[in-house]
Amino acid sequence: MKITVEIQRFNPESDSKSYTRKYEVDAEPTDRLLTVLLDIKGTQDPTLGIRKSCAHGVCGSDAMVINGKERLACKTLIKDVAQGEGAVICVEPLRNLPIQRDLMVDQDKFFKNYMHVKPYFMSSEEPKEKEFRQTPDERQKFEEGTKCILCVSCYSACPVIQEVNPNFLGPAAVVQAARFNDDSRDEGFEERLLQLDYPDGIWPCESRFECTRVCPRGIKITKTINFTKRKIQQHKS
């Protein structure tokens, strides 16, 4: 079917502000949007800036705003976002981060916040056997956090970062802190608590659920943030 893809463009070397460019394409309803975008880049406009790697929903690098909602282009079928012949799909870069070029944003701040919460295993002991062992229940406790692919969608959709506090640590960083805080083998809670418990840390979250709505991995982000807030409060009381 014939559709129009409207892509927000911006080249910092030549543009003073973003603008929209339209591309007419012939696509199957079962085509993935990433395939269509790469086809546009390959046949209509080689200057289009787009980031992607695995093309299978694993690496998180092709998150973008599609018809107003954060999604992975490789996991979005044309029929999910275009209703029939002549439909228009609007594609924009992620929000809350500076645009590098077209659909690519500068992720430095996101990853700085991620590293801030010390998202790694901390233990003062060596494993008694060859590895630290856990029961299935202990493993299940941090299952949610292991699903995160650091796609930045939650950070982009967060209305608190956009409207209230641009320095808020952001949802993904808290998910990563929780992943290790909830791990029975880890001893880093005290250190991570300091990284979360400050005015721009975990507390600006207003439980607006936008992060949870857009997460391509279905992580219950808002629940995880609220659980972590309670854990900090209990620890301090």
Ligand code: SF4
């Ligand atoms: S929590 Fe979900 S939306 Fe946020 S970075 Fe991880 S996978 Fe992406």
Ligand code: FES
């Ligand atoms: S390209 Fe890796 S998640 Fe889409």
